Amino acid sequence: MTEYAPSLVRPSVRNALSRLERKLSSERVFGIALIAPMQLLLWFLLIIPTLIVIYLSFVRWEPRMGVDWWDAPFAFLGNYTRVITDVRFWSALGRSAGIVVVAVTLEFLIGMALALFFSRSFPGKRIMTSAILYPMMLPWVVVGLCFYLLFLDRGPVNYVLTQILNRPINVEWFKHPPLAMTTIILADVWQWTPFLFLILYSGLGALPKEPVEAAMTLGASRWQIFRYITLPMLKPVILIALVIRSLEAFKIFDVVFIMTGGGPGTATETISVYIYRVGFVFGQLSYAAAMAVLILVLVTMITRMGVRPLEK
Amino acid sequence: MRKTNWSQALGSGIRWLIGLLICIVVMLPITWVLSISLKPPEEWVAYPPTLVPIEPTFSNYIVLFQPGNPVGGVSEMVSAAQPVTRAFVNSLIVVPIATAASVLIGFLASYATVRFQAGGATLPLFVLTTRMFPPVAFAVPLLVYFRMLNLIDTQLALILMYTGFTIAFSLWMMRGFIEGVPRHVEEAAILDGASPWRVLLTITLPLVRGGLAATGLFVFILNWTEFLLAQVFTSREAITIPVQVSHYVGAVGRFYGPMAALGIVASIPVVVAGYIIQRYLVTGFTFGLVRE
Amino acid sequence: MAGQPNILIRLERLRKEFNGVIAVEGLDLEVTEGEFLCFLGPSGCGKTTTLRMIAGLETPTAGDVYLRGRRITHLPPQQRNVGFVFQNYALFWHMTVYENLAFGLRVRKVDPAEIDRKVKEVAANLELTDVLHERARRLDLSTMQRVAMARTLVTDPEVLLLDEPLNNFRPGLREAMRGELKRWQMHLGRTMIYVTHDQEEAMTLGDRILVMNAGRCAQLDTPRHIYEHPANLFVASFIGRPPMNLIDVQYTVEGERAFLVRDSLRLEVTPLRDKIERALGGQTNLVLGIRPEHLSFGPFSEEGWVQFSLPAVVDLVQPLARKKFLDLKIGDTLIKMVVPGTASFRQGESFPLGFPLHRIHLFHRTTEEAIL
Numbered sequence: 009m010t011e012y013a014p015s016l017v018r019p020s021v022r023n024a025l026s027r028l029e030r031k032l033s034s035e036r037v038f039g040i041a042l043i044a045p046m047q048l049l050l051w052f053l054l055i056i057p058t059l060i061v062i063y064l065s066f067v068r069w070e071p072r073m074g075v076d077w078w079d080a081p082f083a084f085l086g087n088y089t090r091v092i093t094d095v096r097f098w099s100a101l102g103r104s105a106g107i108v109v110v111a112v113t114l115e116f117l118i119g120m121a122l123a124l125f126f127s128r129s130f131p132g133k134r135i136m137t138s139a140i141l142y143p144m145m146l147p148w149v150v151v152g153l154c155f156y157l158l159f160l161d162r163g164p165v166n167y168v169l170t171q172i173l174n175r176p177i178n179v180e181w182f183k184h185p186p187l188a189m190t191t192i193i194l195a196d197v198w199q200w201t202p203f204l205f206l207i208l209y210s211g212l213g214a215l216p217k218e219p220v221e222a223a224m225t226l227g228a229s230r231w232q233i234f235r236y237i238t239l240p241m242l243k244p245v246i247l248i249a250l251v252i253r254s255l256e257a258f259k260i261f262d263v264v265f266i267m268t269g270g271g272p273g274t275a276t277e278t279i280s281v282y283i284y285r286v287g288f289v290f291g292q293l294s295y296a297a298a299m300a301v302l303i304l305v306l307v308t309m310i311t312r313m314g315v316r317p318l319e320k
Numbered sequence: 321m322r323k324t325n326w327s328q329a330l331g332s333g334i335r336w337l338i339g340l341l342i343c344i345v346v347m348l349p350i351t352w353v354l355s356i357s358l359k360p361p362e363e364w365v366a367y368p369p370t371l372v373p374i375e376p377t378f379s380n381y382i383v384l385f386q387p388g389n390p391v392g393g394v395s396e397m398v399s400a401a402q403p404v405t406r407a408f409v410n411s412l413i414v415v416p417i418a419t420a421a422s423v424l425i426g427f428l429a430s431y432a433t434v435r436f437q438a439g440g441a442t443l444p445l446f447v448l449t450t451r452m453f454p455p456v457a458f459a460v461p462l463l464v465y466f467r468m469l470n471l472i473d474t475q476l477a478l479i480l481m482y483t484g485f486t487i488a489f490s491l492w493m494m495r496g497f498i499e500g501v502p503r504h505v506e507e508a509a510i511l512d513g514a515s516p517w518r519v520l521l522t523i524t525l526p527l528v529r530g531g532l533a534a535t536g537l538f539v540f541i542l543n544w545t546e547f548l549l550a551q552v553f554t555s556r557e558a559i560t561i562p563v564q565v566s567h568y569v570g571a572v573g574r575f576y577g578p579m580a581a582l583g584i585v586a587s588i589p590v591v592v593a594g595y596i597i598q599r600y601l602v603t604g605f606t607f608g609l610v611r612e
Numbered sequence: 613m614a615g616q617p618n619i620l621i622r623l624e625r626l627r628k629e630f631n632g633v634i635a636v637e638g639l640d641l642e643v644t645e646g647e648f649l650c651f652l653g654p655s656g657c658g659k660t661t662t663l664r665m666i667a668g669l670e671t672p673t674a675g676d677v678y679l680r681g682r683r684i685t686h687l688p689p690q691q692r693n694v695g696f697v698f699q700n701y702a703l704f705w706h707m708t709v710y711e712n713l714a715f716g717l718r719v720r721k722v723d724p725a726e727i728d729r730k731v732k733e734v735a736a737n738l739e740l741t742d743v744l745h746e747r748a749r750r751l752d753l754s755t756m757q758r759v760a761m762a763r764t765l766v767t768d769p770e771v772l773l774l775d776e777p778l779n780n781f782r783p784g785l786r787e788a789m790r791g792e793l794k795r796w797q798m799h800l801g802r803t804m805i806y807v808t809h810d811q812e813e814a815m816t817l818g819d820r821i822l823v824m825n826a827g828r829c830a831q832l833d834t835p836r837h838i839y840e841h842p843a844n845l846f847v848a849s850f851i852g853r854p855p856m857n858l859i860d861v862q863y864t865v866e867g868e869r870a871f872l873v874r875d876s877l878r879l880e881v882t883p884l885r886d887k888i889e890r891a892l893g894g895q896t897n898l899v900l901g902i903r904p905e906h907l908s909f910g911p912f913s914e915e916g917w918v919q920f921s922l923p924a925v926v927d928l929v930q931p932l933a934r935k936k937f938l939d940l941k942i943g944d945t946l947i948k949m950v951v952p953g954t955a956s957f958r959q960g961e962s963f964p965l966g967f968p969l970h971r972i973h974l975f976h977r978t979t980e981e982a983i984l
Contacts, residue, residue, distance in 0.1 A: 035436060035516065036436070036438075038432075038436070038516045038517070039432040039435075039436035039437075039438030039439075040432075040438060040439075042428040042429060042431060042432035042438060043428070043429045043432045043433065043438045043439050043443070045425040045428065045429070046425050046426070046428070046429035046447075046487055046491070047439070049425065049480075049483060049484040049487055050447065050450070050484070050487070052480075052484070053458075053462070053480065053481060053484030053485070054450050054458065054484060054485075056461075057458050057460075057461035057462050057465065058457075058458075058461070060461035060464060060465075061457060061458075061460055061461045064460065064461065064464075122342070125335070125338070125339075125342075126339075128335065129332075130331075130332045130335035130336050130339065131332060131336050132336055132339060132340075133339065136339045136340070136342070136343050138595065138598050139343045139346070139347070140342060140343060140346045141594070141598055142591055142594060142595075143346065143349075143350075144594070145541055145590050145591055145593070145594030146350070146545070146587050146590065146591070147544065147545035147547070147561070147562050147565070147586055147587060147590060148545055148547055148562070149545070149547050149562040149565040149566055149583075149586070150353075150545075150565065150583040150586055150587050152569075153353070153565060153568075153569055153579060153580070153583045154349050154350060154352070154353050154583065155349065156569060157352060157353060157356060157576060157579070157580060158349055158352060160365065160576075162365045162366075162367045162369070163365075163369060164352055164369045167367070167368050167369050198346075198349060202346075255452060258454075259454040259455070259456075261454075261456065261547070261548050262547040262548065262562070265547070265551075265566065266565070266566050266569055279454075280454050280456045280548075283454070283456045283457070284456055284459075284548070284552075287456075287459070287460050287463075288459075288463075288552055293460055293463070293464070296460050297460050297461070300454070300456065300457035300460060301457075303453075303454060303457065304453050304457055307452055307453065307454075308449075308452065311452055
């Protein structure tokens with residue numbers, strides 16, 4: 009470290025400086041250097057954009073207005089009040105919530121059943137376990153494409169239904185709101201049940217065997233063991249799985265975009281699709297920003313509530 | 321209740337059967353796509369639909385890369401969409417680079433937060449919260465950004481965004497692996513006079529190779545399949561495969577054959593990647609919440 | 613006539629195979645009601661597997677298990693009414709102590725008032741009343757152990773099966789718990805089968821001990837008999853601390869006199885000549901066994917004592933509190949000896965060494981069976 013000319017620097021400052029020097033030990037410098045790239049990215053790509061979004065939500069800006077965004081006129085809470093009174097917003101939110109509830113519940117039930125089924129050994133189990141995992145790995149767009157093809161009017165689903173019900177079924181799945189919703193939920197369930205399965209299966213496998221054996225010697229039937237022992241011990245894992253999956257399901261976009269584009273009309277317009285449309289199709293970026301901020305706040309609050317039981 | 325070896329074998333057999341049925345049901349949808357991708361145009365919407373193509377053909381696949389090529393009569397429609405090659409090239413450039421960057425930066429940062437609590441004890445959790453928000457929300461301001469920087473429809477923009485958005489995964493996934501490296505191994509090296517960098521690169525890095533691979537493959541899958549941001553930020557130049565697929569569904573309308581073919585081709589890399597890491601998935605996915 | 617003991621459990625030619633590895637082979641056993649029986653052996657000898665087969669947690673590959681004359685070989689554990697205490701207690705850690713104890717009755721749909729009564733009664737017996745409403749995961753080790761035991765007692769099982777329950781205790785506490793266990797068992801009058809690898813533990817606790825080795829029964833007897841008359845080399849070397857000295861010797865005869873010989877070391881065993889020769893049937897390769905605590909320094913004047921032909925040289929002295937362990941060398945052979953703590957020895961000192969002849973143990977070198 010440099011020498012300070014004694015006459016220029018007061019003793020107290022000199023002490024402080026040498027303390028600083030000691031503090032900046034190589035370890036800390038090293039640590040800071042290591043996280044620097046990540047911090048850079050975070051700030052550049054996530055934190056500052058969030059701030060910009062918040063700013064945008066308080067102004068009125070549309071790119072086609074030809075005005076630079078920092079010159080845009082202030083709208084204060086104008087955007088927000090507009091959002092709150094926007095019926096389409098609330099319907100979209102409701103749809104997203106509905107999808108989450110229905111799809112995740114199905115995924116959980118089926119996933120749990122599968123996890124239980126696969127917890128006993130049988131020939132070919134290993135191959136089958138990895139085989140049923142792969143829907144998760146497919147690109148979402150491909151899943152959308154896949155189900156789009158399945159539910160075409162002259163597609164296999166209608167065909168199979170015709171055979172089973174012995175009546176000509178020529179449903180136009182994508183033209184009726186409830187049916188369109190169904191196809192989306194089915195696509196999500198197909199793609200993500202393996203995720204729930206995976207977590208529950210790992211969880212089951214990690215449970216200690218001995219309490220189950222103890223319960224057996226105490227006279228408990230298989231069902232009683234599952235209900236009083238296995239399930240309670242799995243609770244933390246189940247909770248995290250549900251939280252993660254619900255968060256993701258809430259953001260559902262790709263599949264909807266490909267399969268129905270949000271239609272027919274707005275029948276399958278989830279919140280992500282709506283924000284996308286407002287921001288990038290209609291160009292009302294400010295309004296989209298306000299909605300995004302609102303959603304951010306909502307999701308954070310709900311996640312907090314869901315995670316609280318885990319913090320014990 | 322007497323359980324003989326016989327009835328045990330029967331039980332296993334039944335399970336095998338049910339397992340097989342489950343696998344078939346799961347495979348069915350994608351098999352259908354595969355089937356269409358191999359069918360000539362006449363069969364695409366033939367009714368009753370058949371699972372196995374009557375006259376299998378690869379023309380759909382060829383047409384993806386050479387739209388002008390009049391193979392099997394499929395050529396005309398694809399003039400509406402561009403050759404898929406560009407999307408492939410873009411994906412093959414953007415995704416690996418972004419993945420490598422994400423894993424590298426994530427590894428360095430993870431090491432710093434695990435060993436030195438760099439940036440504070442809550443930094444990792446803070447990073448995690450970034451995953452909670454819909455990417456749609458970030459797309460808006462990022463658009464503003466990149467427009468200013470003239471980076472719309474460029475590979476660089478995608479690389480930056482993909483790296484940034486997956487960094488949370490890299491950080492958290494590497495955490496477990498780094499914690500698995502005993503400190504005293506590193507401390508021994510330090511006592512021998514190695515600098516912190518050297519310790520990181522020559523001692524820790526080799527020991528977490530598996531973790532790097534697993535994280536890398538996971539992030540690769542995420543990046544490869546990413547759609548929303550690519551959709552917003554690219555059009556012709558930097559288009560990626562997922563966006564290309566959506567174009568096919570939209571612009572190409574009723575040409576299901578090439579659509580299906582594209583879907584299949586787009587899926588292959590991730591299915592392979594997923595297959596490689598599924599071993600890690602099955603054993604490690606409990607977030608340390610189940611107590612012994 | 614009160615004397616006739618009840619056979620509670622019977623194992624008949626029990627055999628268990630895992631993936632081609634034989635864990636238990638040809639096991640026959642009768643357990644008397646009310647007895648404290650120990651399964652003793654090194655890890656991997658099959659004792660835990662046998663215990664689990666009695667409980668129903670494993671199914672035998674061959675052979676049968678009988679409870680009160682009823683064949684239960686393939687019956688699931690739920691229907692056997694046995695109590696099992698696991699090595700790591702296997703408490704339901706998400707439940708309270710009360711709920712743990714009540715579990716067995718709850719799944720049998722017993723009336724809640726009755727459950728309450730029984731749980732409180734057993735809790736009182738094992739001094740658990742204060743912790744009844746604690747979560748199981750917050751308890752300390754010895755409390756957990758008592759909860760594990762109490763849990764089995766609530767359902768009034770036919771027999772208590774314990775799988776190395778004291779393994780997690782440090783030595784001092786372990787001995788104390790041993791005493792408690794023995795006292796409970798005698799007080800409650802329950803039949804207990806106790807698995808351990810600690811021979812001292814089995815010797816102090818058991819009415820009878822089943823010593824197992826590599827899946828087979830090595831000896832089934834009272835502790836005293838096992839100590840005084842080990843049936844084979846394995847039991848001889850397993851029981852006793854420090855373990856019995858075992859020396860390979862040859863049996864030779866010179867005229868009227870019989871000797872055990874090893875290199876230049878000789879021991880005269882003429883008084884036992886007839887016995888030995890009858891049992892030997894022409895064989896001459898034997899193993900001589902003598903416990904360290906039975907050795908003595910000569911010279912010997914009384915009847916019945918024999919002395920080694922070479923003197924013993926002190927090689928190493930290991931002092932303990934009330935005794936000392938000596939490593940001695942006779943010729944090239946290493947022998948261990950126990951002496952009172954007050955005696956003092958120095959390395960290099962040599963003494964004549966011998967022991968009472970009736971304390972001798974002789975084993976066939978190849979079959980490892982005891983002759984004497």
